[in-house]
Amino acid sequence: MSLIDHLRAPLFLSWQLTRECDLCCLHCCTESAPGKRLSGELSRPEALELVAEIIVREVPYVMLCGGEPLIVPHFWEVAESLGHAGIQLKIETNGQRLDDAVAERMSRLPLRSLQISLDGATEEVYGRQRPGGSLGKAHAACRAAVRFGIPLEVTFAPTRLNIHESDRVIDQAFELGAFRFNSGGLMRIGTAARMWDKLEPTEAQYQRFRELLERRSREFDRKQFELCFEPFSVQDGLRQSLGQPPATLLILPNGWVKIAAALPYVCGDLRRDNLATVWDVYRRFWNGDIVRNIAAGAIADASLHARANDWQSLMAT
Ligand code: SF4
Numbered sequence: 001m002s003l004i005d006h007l008r009a010p011l012f013l014s015w016q017l018t019r020e021c022d023l024c025c026l027h028c029c030t031e032s033a034p035g036k037r038l039s040g041e042l043s044r045p046e047a048l049e050l051v052a053e054i055i056v057r058e059v060p061y062v063m064l065c066g067g068e069p070l071i072v073p074h075f076w077e078v079a080e081s082l083g084h085a086g087i088q089l090k091i092e093t094n095g096q097r098l099d100d101a102v103a104e105r106m107s108r109l110p111l112r113s114l115q116i117s118l119d120g121a122t123e124e125v126y127g128r129q130r131p132g133g134s135l136g137k138a139h140a141a142c143r144a145a146v147r148f149g150i151p152l153e154v155t156f157a158p159t160r161l162n163i164h165e166s167d168r169v170i171d172q173a174f175e176l177g178a179f180r181f182n183s184g185g186l187m188r189i190g191t192a193a194r195m196w197d198k199l200e201p202t203e204a205q206y207q208r209f210r211e212l213l214e215r216r217s218r219e220f221d222r223k224q225f226e227l228c229f230e231p232f233s234v235q236d237g238l239r240q241s242l243g244q245p246p247a248t249l250l251i252l253p254n255g256w257v258k259i260a261a262a263l264p265y266v267c268g269d270l271r272r273d274n275l276a277t278v279w280d281v282y283r284r285f286w287n288g289d290i291v292r293n294i295a296a297g298a299i300a301d302a303s304l305h306a307r308a309n310d311w312q313s314l315m316a317t
Contacts, residue, residue, distance in 0.1 A: 004247050004283050009057040009275070011247040014261075017047070017075065018067040018253050023094055023132045027119070027157045027199055029189035029261075031309055032067040034132070040254040044074040046271060050255070051078055053275045055085040061112065065092035067253070070102070083109040090115065092155075095141030096133060103144035114145050115153040115182070120161075121168035129161050139176060146177035155182040159199040163209055170216055174225050181225070183213065185233040189262065193306035234262045235299045242295055245286035249278065252311070257282065259291055262298055262305050265314045285314055 016030060018041055024033035042050065054062060062082055069075050070093055083089060088110050095116040098106075106114065118138055120126030126135035145152045154173035158166060166183070173181045185206065188196055201209065210232070217227035231237040241260060250258040255270040257278050267285050268278030285291045291314070298304045 002245055002287075004245050004286065007247055008279075009059050010249045010279055010282075011060060013054065013059055013062045013249050013251060014065065015062060015251040016065055016067065016253050017041075017069045017072045017078065020071055021066060021068040021094070022071060022096055023068070023130050024191075025119070025130045025133075026161070026191060026195050027129060027159055027186060028191040029187045029308075030067060031190040033191075036067070038253050042253065042255050042271070044077070046255065047074055047078055048081065050251075050270055050275075051081045053270075054082065054087065057275050057279075059087065059275075061088045061090070063090040063092060068094055068096075070097045076105070079106075079109055083111075086110065088112045093141070094130070094133060095138040098141035098144060100144050100147070103141075103148040103150060106145070107148035107150050111150055113151045113153045113180070115155055116142055116145070117155050117157070118142075118169050118173060119157055119159075121165040121172055125162050125165050129157075129159060139172070142173075142176040142178065152176070152178040153180040153182060154178045157186055158183060158201055158206075158209055159186055160201050160205065161199065163201050163205050166209060167212055167216070170212075170227070174220070179225060181227045183227070183229045184231065187234055187262070188302060188305045189234075189308040193308075196306075233302075234305050235302060238262060238295045238299050241286075242292060242299075245283075249275075249282060256311060258311070259285055259314060260295065262308050263291075263294055264307050264310045264312055265291070265294065266311050267314050281314075290314065 018037055019030060019032050020037035021032035064079060090113050092115045116138055119129045120135060123135045142152055156166060156169050170181055186192060186199060192199055213227055213229045231240055250261055256266045257268040259265045259267050267281045
């Protein structure tokens with residue numbers, strides 16, 4: 001029996017509130033960009049209904065992400081309703097809209113962390129990978145978060161465009177007051193899959209990058225600043241999930257629930273099914289052969305990850 005069999009609810013929900021975004025990053029795994037809102041995204045009343053269910057099921061930890069969660073009109077209602085119920089939160093943002101007023105309001109939430117992407121050490125490189133974005137604004141958002149006592153994580157997605165600046169981004173993350181620097185191999189999902197030939201770092205670049213991460217992680221006191229880069233690849237993550245299926249549900253903007261980020265399969269629809277039912281279905285699939293075989297296939301052939309956003313119901317397999 002695995003951990004999930006002992007739990008009456010997931011330990012963690014990763015909730016993509018929207019696919020809309022104010023940037024159009026070349027490496028985006030959710031294919032977000034301006035105008036990319038899904039037609040069937042959960043409305044405000046539907047999102048708040050889901051919030052109520054999350055509270056009743058006593059899910060302890062929820063991540064709000066997107067797209068860009070801060071452009072969702074009911075973002076604050078969702079975050080504050082969860083927060084007032086004592087649910088720990090993580091918020092993932094590109095930081096373009098996060099000023100002192102936003103940081104101050106966020107600081108009143110039970111935030112385990114705020115994660116901001118810094119995919120370059122210079123405006124030129126950052127802007128090339130994150131068209132429409134400003135590194136200056138992302139840095140200002142990091143400073144505002146730290147000023148208001150919010151635990152800050154920085155994430156870095158390595159590509160052929162920015163990997164040469166990774167060492168400087170680590171320094172900047174530390175100087176900005178982050179407690180963690182997250183990275184790993186580029187995921188061949190979504191926009192990144194379409195741009196793969198332009199973005200995928202070479203083997204030699206990856207080798208130097210891994211050596212850098214290992215060397216730099218030895219430099220810091222982990223209690224003060226840690227570098228997290230395991231599992232490094234999608235395959236490593238799936239291998240881990242096969243050993244111990246994660247107690248995590250990934251909720252798409254339309255309320256569908258994915259079995260894993262790198263797999264295209266959906267095991268429920270929270271518009272139609274309640275959270276308890278979806279959790280049961282999720283566990284049943286991870287305990288059965290279908291998902292284990294699909295995951296093994298995606299470990300053997302990384303090119304399959306490119307289909308991760310072609311969502312299809314597991315019930316049809
Ligand atoms: S990577 Fe983040 S900021 Fe960039 S387009 Fe995707 S959701 Fe938006």
